[in-house]
Amino acid sequence: MHDEAAGVRRRDLLSLIGAVAGSAAMYHAMTSLGFASESRYQGPVKLEGDPKSASVLVLGAGLAGMTAALELRKAGYQVQVLEFNNRAGGRNWTLRGGDRFTELGGATQTCEFAEGLYINPGPWRIPYHHRALLDYCRRLNVALEPFNQLNHNAFLHATRAFGGTPQRIRAVKADFQGQVSELLAKATRQGRLDEAVTKEDQEVLLEALRSWGALDRNYSYNANLASSEFRGYASAPGGGLAAMPVPSDPVALSDLLKSRLWRYLQNFAHYNFQTTMFQPVGGMDTIGKAFAKELDGIIRCNVKVTKIEQSGRGVTVTFVDTTRSSIVETATADWCVCTIPLSILSQLPLDVSPAMKAAIDAVPYAGSVKIGLQFKRRFWEEDDAIYGGISYTDLPIRQIAYPNTGYNRTGRGVLLGAYLFDGANCYEFTAMPPEERVARAVEFGAALHPQYKREFENGIAVAWHRVPFTLGCSGDWSEQARKQHYANLCQIDGRIVLAGEHASALPAWQEGAILSALDAITRLHQRVVKA
Amino acid sequence: MTLRERNLSAAGLAAVLALIATPVSAQEGQRTFSSGYRFVEMSGEELYNNICRGCHMGDAKGAGGAGAYPSLAANPNLESAGYPVTLIVRGRKAMPPFGDMMNDAQVAAVVNYLRTHFGNNYGDVVTAQDVSDARR
Numbered sequence: 059m060h061d062e063a064a065g066v067r068r069r070d071l072l073s074l075i076g077a078v079a080g081s082a083a084m085y086h087a088m089t090s091l092g093f094a095s096e097s098r099y100q101g102p103v104k105l106e107g108d109p110k111s112a113s114v115l116v117l118g119a120g121l122a123g124m125t126a127a128l129e130l131r132k133a134g135y136q137v138q139v140l141e142f143n144n145r146a147g148g149r150n151w152t153l154r155g156g157d158r159f160t161e162l163g164g165a166t167q168t169c170e171f172a173e174g175l176y177i178n179p180g181p182w183r184i185p186y187h188h189r190a191l192l193d194y195c196r197r198l199n200v201a202l203e204p205f206n207q208l209n210h211n212a213f214l215h216a217t218r219a220f221g222g223t224p225q226r227i228r229a230v231k232a233d234f235q236g237q238v239s240e241l242l243a244k245a246t247r248q249g250r251l252d253e254a255v256t257k258e259d260q261e262v263l264l265e266a267l268r269s270w271g272a273l274d275r276n277y278s279y280n281a282n283l284a285s286s287e288f289r290g291y292a293s294a295p296g297g298g299l300a301a302m303p304v305p306s307d308p309v310a311l312s313d314l315l316k317s318r319l320w321r322y323l324q325n326f327a328h329y330n331f332q333t334t335m336f337q338p339v340g341g342m343d344t345i346g347k348a349f350a351k352e353l354d355g356i357i358r359c360n361v362k363v364t365k366i367e368q369s370g371r372g373v374t375v376t377f378v379d380t381t382r383s384s385i386v387e388t389a390t391a392d393w394c395v396c397t398i399p400l401s402i403l404s405q406l407p408l409d410v411s412p413a414m415k416a417a418i419d420a421v422p423y424a425g426s427v428k429i430g431l432q433f434k435r436r437f438w439e440e441d442d443a444i445y446g447g448i449s450y451t452d453l454p455i456r457q458i459a460y461p462n463t464g465y466n467r468t469g470r471g472v473l474l475g476a477y478l479f480d481g482a483n484c485y486e487f488t489a490m491p492p493e494e495r496v497a498r499a500v501e502f503g504a505a506l507h508p509q510y511k512r513e514f515e516n517g518i519a520v521a522w523h524r525v526p527f528t529l530g531c532s533g534d535w536s537e538q539a540r541k542q543h544y545a546n547l548c549q550i551d552g553r554i555v556l557a558g559e560h561a562s563a564l565p566a567w568q569e570g571a572i573l574s575a576l577d578a579i580t581r582l583h584q585r586v587v588k589a
Numbered sequence: 590m591t592l593r594e595r596n597l598s599a600a601g602l603a604a605v606l607a608l609i610a611t612p613v614s615a616q617e618g619q620r621t622f623s624s625g626y627r628f629v630e631m632s633g634e635e636l637y638n639n640i641c642r643g644c645h646m647g648d649a650k651g652a653g654g655a656g657a658y659p660s661l662a663a664n665p666n667l668e669s670a671g672y673p674v675t676l677i678v679r680g681r682k683a684m685p686p687f688g689d690m691m692n693d694a695q696v697a698a699v700v701n702y703l704r705t706h707f708g709n710n711y712g713d714v715v716t717a718q719d720v721s722d723a724r725r
Contacts, residue, residue, distance in 0.1 A: 142655040162644075162652035362655060401683035402656035422685040425643070454622045482623035482690060488643035490620075498620070523643050526654025529683060 097189035102197075103576050105133035107587035114582075115140065115375055115389055117366075118397035119357050120148025122558040122571035124349035125194070126395045126579050127356065133583060138389060139353065140361040140377060142527050146353070147346025149180035149528060150568065153430065153518055154341070161524035167492050170432065170516040174464070175472040177430030178342040179520035180531075181568050182459075182474075183207065186334045188569035190576065191345075195338065198348035205335040205462050208326040209447020212460070215506050216452050219317030224449065224506045229309070230319045232272065232289035236279035237311040239271020247277065281305045322450040330567070337462060345568075363398065365407045368553045393586070395578060397558040397571075399423070401529040410551040417543035421560060423530025425484040426522040429455075429476040429499040433513040436461075436471035441509060453502045454483035475499040475517065479531070488521035495519035533560030548578075555582050627690050633702025636695060640687075641703075649707035656683075663708035670715045673700045674723045688724065693717035 114130050116123045119141035131137045139146075153159065155171040171177075183205040184191055195202060210231070213224035245251055246260050246267075255263060267273060272285040279285060286292075286305040293304035314320065325331055338344040350357060362383070365376035373394040377387055396403065401423040408415065438444040438460050446462035455476035464471070476499040478484040487495050496517035504510040522531035535544070548561050557571070557578040564570030621639060623629045630636045638647075644658040645651050651658040666672055677696050680686030687696070694717040704711040 162654055162658065163646050164652075398655070404682040405656045419682050421683070422680050423683040424685070452624075481626055482628045485628075485640045485643055486620075486622055489639050489641075494620075521643065524652075529644075529654065529656050529658070534685065 096187040098573055099190040099193065099576075102193065103129050103580060105129065105580065105583045107583070109134050109583065109586050111136055112393065112586050113138070113372075113391040114393045114395060115373060115391035116395045116397070117363055117375065118142075118148060118558070119146040119350065119353075119359075120397055120558070120571060121150055121191075121346065121349065121568050122575040123148075123395065123397040124346070124353060124357075125572045125575040126397070126557060127353055128349065129576070130395075130579055130583075131353075131356070136391075137356055138391065139357040140363060140375065140389065141357055141359045142362055142380070144359050145346075146350035146357050146359070147343050149531075150342055150346035151180045152176050152178050152341030152343035153520070159518070159520065160526070161492065161521065162526050162529075163524060165492050167518050169430075169518045171430070171472055171518075172432065172470045175432060175461075175470060176341045177428065177472060177474055177518070178337075179428045179430075181342055181566075182337060184336040184338075184568070185330050185332065186336070187329075188567065190572045191569045192336070194349070194572065195345060198345070198352065200344050200348050201339040202336040203339050203463060204446075205337040206446035207331045207333065207335050207448065209444060209460070211442075212444050212447040213449035213451075213458075213506055214319040214322050215449065216317050216319055217505070219313075219319065222505060224451075225309075225317075225319060226290065227322075227449075229289045229306075230314070231323060232285065233279075233309045233314055234320050234323065236271045236273065236285055236288070236308060237314060239267040239273055240277060240279040241311065243267045243271075243273060243277035279308060281307045318452075325448070325450065339463070363406065366394065366396065366409065366554070367407075368394070368409045370552075373553050392553065393582060394554045395575070395582070396554055396556050397575070399528045399530070399558065400533055400560050403556075410554060411546075413546040414549065414551045414556075417547035418556075420539045420543045421533045421535055423523070423528070424480050424532050424534040424566070425478075425488055426480070426531035427476060427478040427484055427487040427495065427519065428474060429495055429517055429519040430472055431475035431496070431499060431503070431510075431517040432470055432472045432515045433510070434470060434515055435513060436464075436467065436469075437509040437513055438471075438473065438507065439466060442507070449506055451502075451506060453505060454478070454487065455499050455502045456483070458503055458506060470515070475503050476519075480534070485523075487519075488523045492519045492521075495521065532566035533558075535560075535565060548574075550578075550581055550585060555579075627692075628695060631695060631698065633698040633700075636691070636699040637702050637706075641699065644684075649703070661703055661707060661709075667704050667709050668711060670700060670704065670711070670713060670719070671723060673703060674715060674720055678720065678724055693720035693724075696720045 113136040116127045116137060116139040119139050123139055127137045127139050153169045154176045155169055155173060157169040158166060160166040210228035212227050214227055214230050215224040243264055246263055264277065268277060271279060272288045273279050274282060282305050283303060285308060289308060290306055291303045292306040295301060295303040360380045361377045362380050363375055363377045367374045372390055372392050374388055374390045379385060400418050400421045404418050444460055445465050446460050449458045457477040459474035459477060461471060461473060478487055496519050500510050500514050547556060555578045557575040559565055559567060559570040562570030562574040621630050621635060628640060630639050645661050649661040651660040674696060678686060678688035697715045697717050697720050700715045703709060
């Protein structure tokens with residue numbers, strides 16, 4: 059009831075702001091009051107009007123291409139999809155035992171994971187506000203489970219801090235809050251904030267700092283049961299005779315600052331990393347497979363596009379079947395939705411305006427490396443009580459991510475032993491043979507988990523600059539390139555429109571691919587029914 | 590045990606790491622890792638092996654899938670030194686720019702290495718000053 063009353067008052071306020079200051083001001087007010095939409099997704103796309111059985115050729119069977127195909131077919135178009143790989147899904151991809159992967163350069167790895175274990179070499183987590191992707195998961199019956207971005211009991215690790223001993227995220231977070239709160243409380247009580255904060259607000263601020271930072275009655279952050287309730291105990295509460303907890307000692311502010319472990323805390327604050335996050339049960343490719351099942355019979359795999367031409371009447375795509383590459387074939391349609399990554403599209407002969415061509419050529423592709431490691435037992439759970447989530451380190455592997463499924467079981471487990479995105483180490487790992495990437499990940503990871511050396515069994519490494527169907531992980535737009543080229547990239551050029559994460563403001567996210575496809579086909583459909 | 594073998598057992602892993610820790614050739618020698626955003630490798634050979642090789646491969650012949658990485662071997666485009674310098678600093682199409690990740694001396698070193706290896710034989714030497722000029 060209380061919330062409802064507040065809601066009514068907020069709405070009254072908003073209509074007042076709207077009437078007085080116009081809709082832009084109202085939008086700003088809405089955003090700050092938490093009313094505005096968290097997603098651009100408007101619900102299932104409605105393509106109304108008769109396309110008179112116009113035909114569309116969709117290039118690429120990733121999430122963008124399959125979204126376009128699914129919705130256009132539903133709207134009455136004749137749809138055909140061409141895909142380079144021997145499977146649909148694109149970067150929506152899972153590696154399991156028995157899967158083989160040949161990277162550029164020819165090195166082939168066979169995944170040796172035990173039954174039921176996997177890694178997602180591409181996308182692996184879904185924010186709760188990626189509403190389009192979540193809606194397709196619901197419509198296609200893809201079961202989801204929580205993805206733990208923040209596990210308080212996982213580690214933060216810096217090679218040169220605390221003698222190289224990994225620290226629990228819980229303790230670093232509590233100590234950072236506590237030490238900063240103590241400092242701010244001290245400044246407040248010494249009158250140093252008198253110019254910035256009223257006396258009345260200072261009272262509330264002190265109260266807030268004590269609550270948020272676990273300060274004692276003297277606004278000090280030190281070893282006691284209140285701070286231990288945040289950072290953990292030296293000896294946890296138990297039962298029976300010796301049940302009473304023993305407080306733990308906070309880390310001093312200076313040590314905390316110098317450790318630079320604070321820099322990882324933003325990984326739990328970013329909008330795209332906030333709880334609740336999800337993963338599909340059984341692997342990310344469950345989504346791609348669900349799309350592909352709907353499109354059974356209209357996706358042709360093993361197709362390498364070599365040329366895209368258009369005239370006033372339609373589009374002609376030239377391609378070779380990669381299983382018998384001597385034969386050149388063509389496909390024609392009235393329209394084309396092209397989701398080929400720009401890293402590849404920029405190399406193809408393509409009939410589009412100079413402005414769109416310049417846009418296609420303006421986007422470098424980021425690197426990324428993921429390495430899955432199988433161990434004889436789930437020691438991170440058994441020994442370290444880490445169930446899911448991510449440890450962060452300044453070692454070149456950057457992250458160790460624990461499986462968010464199959465908890466507390468005996469037997470083998472697979473974790474993500476490295477996740478690099480851009481930066482020098484990403485190139486260095488890409489340049490290694492796959493076996494060395496795996497060996498290095500084991501060597502580095504042992505600094506956080508000494509169990510690695512005894513328990514390691516096998517691994518598989520995917521370096522995205524070596525992935526034959528993308529030549530990179532995702533479009534890496536600079537701010538300047540976006541300003542100059544993004545709108546040109548997204549225009550309908552004659553009979554061709556592009557879609558994919560590269561044509562979105564959500565680079566490298568599956569949501570970007572889907573929203574881009576929905577926007578592209580909505581505009582295309584408007585043009586078709588008007589013609 | 591060679592680096593080419595798959596499916597490392599724990600013992601195999603130890604052997605691989607031992608192999609890596611002891612330089613067996615310039616190419617499979619001790620691995621350098623950068624600690625920040627910028628590369629710490631300084632020699633042309635190490636820069637090539639740790640960075641360029643990721644896409645252009647160990648023999649500099651590139652590779653092809655749905656798209657291709659061009660071959661840098663016996664490549665006439667390298668005759669004019671300004672071309673690879675500009676390409677590395679600014680990037681081109683999908684190739685990322687490395688101007689912020691390498692200093693002038695590093696760009697010069699890797700260009701000089703490329704232009705004198707892999708079937709390329711261009712005698713004129715690129716200096717850090719040349720790279721600095723190309724950044725303008």
